[in-house]
Amino acid sequence: MANNEGRLPYATRPDFKVGRATELTGRDRRFYRFLEIVPGVASWTTLIGVLLLSNYAPFIAAYFVIGFAIYWVLKTAFLSYHLRYNWKRMRHHLSLDWSTLIERFEFGHIYHVVILPFYTEPERVLDESIASIVKTQYDKKNIILVLGVEERAGEEAIALAERMKAKWGERFGFFLITTHPKDIPGEMAGKGSNATWAAEEVRTKILDPHGILYNHVLVSIFDIDTVLYPEYFNCLIWHFMTAKRPLKSSFQPVPIFNNNIWEAPAIARVVAMSSTFWEMVQQERPERMATFSSHSVSFKALYEVGYWQTNMVSEDSRIFWNLFLANDGEYDVIPLSYPVSMDANVAPTFFGTMRNIYKQHRRWTYGVENFVYIIYHFSKNKNISRRKRISIALQQAEGYWSLVTNPIMLFVLGWAPIFLGTKEFHQTVLSYNLPIIVRDLLVLAMFGLVISSIISLTLLPPRPKEKGRVRYVVMALQWILVPVTMIIFSAIPGLDAQTRLMLGKYMGFWVTPKTRVDVAQ
Amino acid sequence: MNPAGRPSVQPLSRLQRRLVFWSFSCVFLVTLPLLWFYTTGYRFSMIDNVRSIVSVGGLYVSTDASGVNFFIDDVQVTDLRLFRNATYIQNIVEGKHSLHVQGEGLQTWTKDLSVSSYIVTEAFAFSMPTQPHIRIISEYLTPQNQSVMRVQNATSTPFYFATTTNSILATTSKATSTLLLNSEYKYAVSLFATSTATSSTLARQISDRIEKLSGASTSTLTSTKGTTTKLVRNVLLFENAGDVYAEWIGEASDIPYYYCTPNIGATSTPVLYGDHIYTSLIAERMRKTGETLSEAVLALEGNEMCRDIIRIDDTQKTVRAFDFYPDSNHLVLMLLNDGLYVVEIDDRAWQNTQLLYPGTGISFVVDGGRIYVKDRGYYLEVFTSLTQ
Numbered sequence: 001m002a003n004n005e006g007r008l009p010y011a012t013r014p015d016f017k018v019g020r021a022t023e024l025t026g027r028d029r030r031f032y033r034f035l036e037i038v039p040g041v042a043s044w045t046t047l048i049g050v051l052l053l054s055n056y057a058p059f060i061a062a063y064f065v066i067g068f069a070i071y072w073v074l075k076t077a078f079l080s081y082h083l084r085y086n087w088k089r090m091r092h093h094l095s096l097d098w099s100t101l102i103e104r105f106e107f108g109h110i111y112h113v114v115i116l117p118f119y120t121e122p123e124r125v126l127d128e129s130i131a132s133i134v135k136t137q138y139d140k141k142n143i144i145l146v147l148g149v150e151e152r153a154g155e156e157a158i159a160l161a162e163r164m165k166a167k168w169g170e171r172f173g174f175f176l177i178t179t180h181p182k183d184i185p186g187e188m189a190g191k192g193s194n195a196t197w198a199a200e201e202v203r204t205k206i207l208d209p210h211g212i213l214y215n216h217v218l219v220s221i222f223d224i225d226t227v228l229y230p231e232y233f234n235c236l237i238w239h240f241m242t243a244k245r246p247l248k249s250s251f252q253p254v255p256i257f258n259n260n261i262w263e264a265p266a267i268a269r270v271v272a273m274s275s276t277f278w279e280m281v282q283q284e285r286p287e288r289m290a291t292f293s294s295h296s297v298s299f300k301a302l303y304e305v306g307y308w309q310t311n312m313v314s315e316d317s318r319i320f321w322n323l324f325l326a327n328d329g330e331y332d333v334i335p336l337s338y339p340v341s342m343d344a345n346v347a348p349t350f351f352g353t354m355r356n357i358y359k360q361h362r363r364w365t366y367g368v369e370n371f372v373y374i375i376y377h378f379s380k381n382k383n384i385s386r387r388k389r390i391s392i393a394l395q396q397a398e399g400y401w402s403l404v405t406n407p408i409m410l411f412v413l414g415w416a417p418i419f420l421g422t423k424e425f426h427q428t429v430l431s432y433n434l435p436i437i438v439r440d441l442l443v444l445a446m447f448g449l450v451i452s453s454i455i456s457l458t459l460l461p462p463r464p465k466e467k468g469r470v471r472y473v474v475m476a477l478q479w480i481l482v483p484v485t486m487i488i489f490s491a492i493p494g495l496d497a498q499t500r501l502m503l504g505k506y507m508g509f510w511v512t513p514k515t516r517v518d519v520a521q
Numbered sequence: 522m523n524p525a526g527r528p529s530v531q532p533l534s535r536l537q538r539r540l541v542f543w544s545f546s547c548v549f550l551v552t553l554p555l556l557w558f559y560t561t562g563y564r565f566s567m568i569d570n571v572r573s574i575v576s577v578g579g580l581y582v583s584t585d586a587s588g589v590n591f592f593i594d595d596v597q598v599t600d601l602r603l604f605r606n607a608t609y610i611q612n613i614v615e616g617k618h619s620l621h622v623q624g625e626g627l628q629t630w631t632k633d634l635s636v637s638s639y640i641v642t643e644a645f646a647f648s649m650p651t652q653p654h655i656r657i658i659s660e661y662l663t664p665q666n667q668s669v670m671r672v673q674n675a676t677s678t679p680f681y682f683a684t685t686t687n688s689i690l691a692t693t694s695k696a697t698s699t700l701l702l703n704s705e706y707k708y709a710v711s712l713f714a715t716s717t718a719t720s721s722t723l724a725r726q727i728s729d730r731i732e733k734l735s736g737a738s739t740s741t742l743t744s745t746k747g748t749t750t751k752l753v754r755n756v757l758l759f760e761n762a763g764d765v766y767a768e769w770i771g772e773a774s775d776i777p778y779y780y781c782t783p784n785i786g787a788t789s790t791p792v793l794y795g796d797h798i799y800t801s802l803i804a805e806r807m808r809k810t811g812e813t814l815s816e817a818v819l820a821l822e823g824n825e826m827c828r829d830i831i832r833i834d835d836t837q838k839t840v841r842a843f844d845f846y847p848d849s850n851h852l853v854l855m856l857l858n859d860g861l862y863v864v865e866i867d868d869r870a871w872q873n874t875q876l877l878y879p880g881t882g883i884s885f886v887v888d889g890g891r892i893y894v895k896d897r898g899y900y901l902e903v904f905t906s907l908t909q
Contacts, residue, residue, distance in 0.1 A: 062560070063557055066553075066556055066557060066560060067553050067557075070549055070552050070553055070556060071549060074545045074548060074549055077545065078541065078542070078545050081541060082533065082538075085533055088530060089528075089530045089531075089532065092528055092529065092530040093528060093530075096528055101526055101527075101528075104526055242527075283532075284532060284533045284538070285533075285538065286532070335532070337532070423774060427640050427641060427778075428561075428562075428639055428640060428641065429560070429561065429562035429577070429578060429579050429611075429639050429640065429641055430560050430561050430562070430639070431641070432579055432581060432609055432611075432641050433559070433560035433562075433611075434560060436602055436609075437556060437559075437560050
C-alpha cells in the first residue's frame with residue numbers, strides 16, 4: 001500500500017515502518033543504530049562480567065550467583081503458577097459450547113478473512129489446515145479464505161493453490177488466491193510481505209467490491225501448518241464482542257506445537273512444548289503480550305497501519321507494536337486461552353531437526369529488533385503516557401536480556417567462581433557451599449518441570465497406533481532436557497541474533513520447513 | 522459457564538497476580554540474606570536454650586579409601602556432603618578438633634586439625650589394610666594359573682601375616698616340567714635389578730637445588746638403591762643427613778595447603794598446629810633471609826605463613842629407602858628397619874604413619890602405579906586397599 005489513505009496519523013510517518021538503521025538518515029539513523037547495538041552489548045557485558053567478577057571478585061560473584069539461583073527458583077514457581085492457571089482456563093474454554101455463548105450477540109455481519117501465506121510447504125499441510133477450518137462450527141459463508149502464494153515458489157505453488165481452491169473453494173463464502181510478486185523493491189522475502197499483499201488484494205477484490213465494511217471484518221493470519229479447533233471462530237467472536245475496544249485489540253490463541261508431536265524427537269518436543277508454555281504463561285499477563293505467530297485482528301485496525309511490515313523478520317509481533325504506536329498506546333492483546341495446533345519443528349533427520357530448531361529460534365529471538373523499534377518510537381510518540389513507555393521498555397529489555405543471559409548464567413557461569421576464584425576464595429566455607437546451595441536450588445526449580453510434564457501430557461493428540469504406551473513415560477521424563485534446550489535453543493540462538501543485530505549483520509526471513517511425512521491422523 | 526454468559530474461569534486478576542508477585546518478592550527478600558549468611562558460615566545455635574548466631578568452618582577430607590566412617594571429637598559424622606573422592610563436613614565450630622577416619626580392616630587415620638570460622642580446612646586421609654594384602658609373583662605358574670611357591674615345608678607359608686589375593690600352590694618340589702614360566706616374574710626381577718635413580722640430567726638439577734637450598738653438599742647425601750631423590754608434580758623428595766624431606770619447588774601460588782598455616786600469631790600457631798610447624802617456619806625464614814630469630818618472628822606477616830620444606834617422620838628409625846606413594850605427591854613410602862610404611866607429608870599436628878608391609882630385609886620398587894616388594898627372595902605386589 002503505497003499511499004497513506006485511511007492510515008492513522010502516526011502511521012503516516014516515513015519512519016513508522018522502519019526495519020533497520022540503514023533505512024533512516026542523520027541523527028535518527030545513528031540513534032537507531034545505537035539501539036540495535038544495545039541488546040547485544042548488554043548481554044555480552046553481563047556474561048563476560050560474570051566471568052570477570054568470578055575471577056577478580058569471587059566473593060561478590062558467589063553472592064550474586066546465590067541470589068540469582070533464588071530468583072530463578074521463585075521465577076520458575078511464579079511462571080508455573082501462571083501456566084497451571086492458564087492450563088485450567090484453556091481446558092475450561094475447550095469444554096465450553098461457545099456457539100451458545102455467542103447466541104446473545106448479533107454477529108452475522110462479521111466476516112472472517114483467513115490468510116494462509118505459504119511458500120513451498122507440502123500439499124498435505126495445506127490440506128489439513130484448510131480442512132480444519134472447514135470443520136469449525138461456524139458459518140463458512142462468512143469466511144473469506146485467502147491462500148497467499150509466493151511467486152518465487154514457482155508454478156507448482158500456484159498449481160497447488162488452485163487444487164486447494166478446487167477442492168475447498170465451494171465451502172467458503174470467498175476463496176481467493178493471491179500471488180505475491182517476487183523482488184518488490186524495499187521488501188524482504190517473508191511471511192509479512194506475502195500477508196500484506198494478500199490483505200490488500202482482499203480489500204480491493206472482495207471487501208470494497210462487495211461493500212463489506214472494514215470494521216466488520218476480522219483477519220486471522222495463520223501459519224500454514226495451523227490446525228484450528230472446532231470452536232475457534234465462536235471463541236474469537238465472543239472475545240471480539242465482549243472486548244472493551246474490539247477494533248483496538250488483537251486476539252491471541254495459544255499455539256500448541258503438537259500436530260506432529262508423536263513424530264518429533266524428545267528435544268524437539270521439549271522445545272515445542274516450552275514455546276507453548278511460554279505463550280500460556282503470557283496469556284495470564286496480557287499487559288506483557290505482543291502477538292505471536294497465528295493470531296486475529298480487525299481489518300480496520302490493520303488497514304489503519306498499512307498491514308504488516310514487509311521489511312523485517314518478526315512481523316507477527318511487529319504488527320502489534322505498529323498498532324500500539326499508531327493508536328498512541330491505546331491498543332490491547334486479548335488472550336483467547338483457546339488453542340490452535342501447529343507443527344513442532346521436525347526434519348527428516350535428527351541433526352536436521354536440531355538445525356531447524358536452532359534456526360527457527362534464532363528467527364524468533366531476532367524479535368529483539370522489536371525492542372529497538374519500540375524504544376525508537378517511544379522517543380518519538382509522546383502521546384503514549386510516560387509511565388506506559390517506561391514500563392514497557394523495562395519489560396521488553398528484561399525479557400530479551402534474561403532470555404539470553406539467564407540460562408547461561410545459571411547452568412554454566414553459576415559455577416565460574418569455583419573454577420576461576422582466587423585461592424583465598426577457595427579456602428572459604430562460601431566456596432564449598434556455593435555448588436551445594438546452587439545445586440539444591442536448581443533441583444528445587446526442577447520441580448516446576450513436574451507441572452510442565454503433567455500439563456504436556458494433557459496436550460498430546462491421540463497416540464498413533466504404531467507408537468507404544470512407553471512413549472508416554474518418555475514424554476513425561478523428557479523434561480529433564482530443559483536445561484540443555486534452554487541453553488542450546490534459547491540462549492545461544494538469542495545471543496546469536498542479538499550479536500548479528502549488534503554488528504549490523506541483519507537477518508533475513510528463514511522459512512521453517514514443514515515435513516509432516518509420517519503424520520497419521 | 523456462569524449465568525452472565527461468561528466462562529466461569531476468568532483470567533487471573535491483576536490483584537491476584539500482584540499478590541502472588543509480592544509474596545514471591547517477600548520470599549526472595551527473606552531467603553536471600555538467610556542463604557547468604559548460611560553459605561558464608563553462620564548458623565543459628567540453641568545450645569543450653571540460649572539462642573545465638575555462631576560462625577562455623579568446615580573440613581574437606583579427601584580419601585581414596587572406601588567404606589570408611591568419619592569421626593570428629595569421637596562423634597561419628599552423619600551429615601556428610603560427598604564429592605567424588607572427598608567428604609565435606611560442615612558446621613564445625615572454630616577450634617582444634619580431632620578427626621578420625623576408620624573402616625573395617627583398615628588402619629585408622631587420625632589428626633588434630635584446627636578449624637577457623639568461615640574457612641574450610643583440607644586434609645587427605647589414607648587407610649592402609651591392617652593386614653597386608655599381597656599378590657605373590659612366582660617364577661612358575663601351574664596350568665590352572667596358580668602361583669607356585671617353593672617352600673621348605675609345604676604345611677607352612679612364609680606369608681602367614683598377610684592375605685594373598687592370588688591362588689598359591691606351596692610346594693617343596695623343584696620339578697618344573699609341568700609348570701609354565703611366569704613372564705611377570707622376569708619383569709619383577711628386572712625391576713629390582715635396575716637402578717631407580719632418575720636420569721642423570723634431572724638428578725644433577727635436583728642435587729644442585731638441594732645444595733643451593735640446604736647448604737649441604739650433595740656428597741653428604743646418602744644415595745643408595747631406592748633412596749635417590751624423587752620428583753613428582755613439583756614435590757621433591759630427598760634425603761639429607763639421614764632424614765627425608767619433601768620440598769615444594771613449584772609456584773608459590775600453587776603450594777599444597779599443608780605447607781601453610783593461617784597467620785594467627787606466635788602464641789596460637791604452636792598451640793593449634795604444633796611447635797614443630799612454628800619453629801620450621803621461623804627456621805626456614807632465617808635460613809632464606811639471614812634474619813635473626815627475633816627478626817624472623819616479627820617478619821612473619823600476611824594472612825598465611827608457608828614453608829617450602831617438610832621433614833618426613835621416620836619414627837626415629839633408620840631410613841633404608843623412600844619413594845612417593847603411587848600417583849601421589851602427598852604420601853611417601855618409607856622403608857624403615859622393620860618394614861615398609863606409608864607416611865603423609867602433611868605434618869600439621871603429626872604425620873600419620875601406617876605399616877604397609879612388615880619385614881626387616883625387604884626392598885621395594887614403585888612401578889606403573891604398583892608397589893613391588895622383594896622379601897626373602899620372593900617377589901610380591903603389595904596392595905594399598907582391600908578392594909584389590
